[in-house]
Amino acid sequence: MSIFVDKDTRVLVQGITGKEGQFHTRQCVAYGTRVVAGVTPGKAGQDMDGIPVFNTVADAVQKTGADCSLIFVPPAFAADAVMEAADAGIRLVVAITEGIPVLDMLKVKNYIEGKPVRLIGPNCPGIITPGEAKIGIMPASIHKPGGPIGVVSRSGTLTYEVVHQLTKQGIGQTTCIGIGGDPVNGTNFVDCLSAFEQDPATRGVVMVGEIGGNAEETAAEFIKTRMSKPVIGFIAGITAPPGRRMGHAGAIISGGSGTAQAKIEAMKAADIHVCENLGTLGELCQKVFK
């Protein structure tokens, strides 16, 4: 079992003919992901390694039955691409694109509200159910199929570090999700935690947060009141100076809120196993999850 994606997920790639789109589509296909279509406006009728390309998402969905879209469209056009996918009846949109303007994302977020679509990202590595489907840009080799641990994170490479440590300890993953480093994103920690709680194959969760906003505090409240499975939490940015954007648009301490300390305290108060030293995460997982 897994959450959100599995071996039957039918993926279309928006921006499939671009450099990034091509490279990562091939990686996903090599992993066994069912990539059934691509969309690049003006290139209908062409194909990428035998994958048919369409002008619009609606066409691609109608012809191929795709239910998930992976987006590599440049930032200026990415919001439009997400809304197009939502409008075409796509169930799951995974937006990799980094650098989408905040006001564009505000529109997207309000537009998809109430529609039967889930957005993961943007500015994220994507989602992988090891051994079944990789829908994103994460290196496949570090994952271990079969569970029993779910991973949810705001960061890309930091997720790889966490997954790598789990795998090195012999602990497999059910599903790993990067929810993205932007201030306004789709799926949040609570959505993922709630799905992991309901997934029978998942026995525990590693949650990786960072400074900025209050998503971790909200997640801690959820874990305290609604989760029975053990959760390990890590927060990046204890040494980050206030008022500076630490790479991710969303990673900024402003006006004393969004600090790592506040998040760690909230997690401890919710009985989350807080990992204070990333170098020892694997060992902590071994202790908590075995």
Place this chain on the structure above:
Amino acid sequence: MKIHEYQAKELFKKYKIPIPAGGAAFSVEEARKVAAGLGGWPVVVKAQIHAGGRGKGGGVKLARSADEVNTVAGQILGMTLVTHQTGPEGRMVRKVLVEQGLNIKKELYLSIIPDRASAKIVLMASEAGGMDIEEVAAKTPEKIIKVFVDPLLGLQGYHCRQLAFGLNLPPAAVKSFMPMIQNLYRLFVEYDCSLVEINPLVITAEEAVIALDAKVNLDDNALFRHKDVLEFRDLEEEDPLEVEASKFNLNYINLDGNVGNMVNGAGLAMATMDIIKLAGAEPANFLDVGGGASAEMVENGFRIILSDKNVKGILINIFGGILRCDTLARGVVEAATKTGIKVPVVVRMEGTNVEEGRRILAESGLNLITAADLKDAAQKVAQIVK
């Protein structure tokens, strides 16, 4: 991107948001000229730096005559202004804004920001203007009016009325406040602002509503569609190393410690800084070379880290995904050979093409210290700088 008050007021002018008569000046002589053109006394001379709290730091002064303009502009231009936002080293003042003095009856607060939690655009207003709004929010949150606007619908009339009546504006002021707030919202949306703040927004004795101050921050991600404001960027207000890094699309922030570090990915970069501190040392910087860094970017990152003279050791932590370890290794070798680095470098690599990367480093003949994992790397580099 941050811009100066006088630049923000140029945008205000474009959107017909009332501001005091005035102009920017880069010298005492220019300041005197601007003041003379205002046709009345007193005038206010305001230091233009990218930080708040200028008044308390002595960067805003009143002048009642041309002679006084000479004196205060002379004091402010060239001063090192220290405020709670500049840090103890302060900021050199290179320009001032000279404005007409007003008969102020009341000071209000007004701002617009995107709210990440609700995904709405939030307008905030308060009768407690002129003060630090975070302090007001913490101590007397009931004094702040918040209006949430759906970005798909835009600002409605009732939103404006909520603000106007919530602020207890006198009837004459309500009339001019309504179009002002509409225009301010339009400016916020059309320029992709991440913050528009007027503190204080004043009601004059004549019941006019005027933006005495103006703060506008622009969303860096949206600058591609606002070419006209790119010239507002003031490189003198930024750290020279950060300016250099931005030329190569590197995310660099200069810090106080002595362990330089280079990492791919912002989250992992923050976590690497944290683990350096846990090992008993202090990070000298934040540097995210990004997911798809080239050998050239790695080389430039290296050069920028080394131009910080405090750096006594370097930790490179790369988790190869899109950025392959062999690419990174080539960049490191190239940079190390060209710059002739004298400080010890600890390298921790994992992920795509890691064997090839390790081979390139080992065969380079450079004195690089390899680490087994993240913990090992942090301990090794902390030991070096001790």
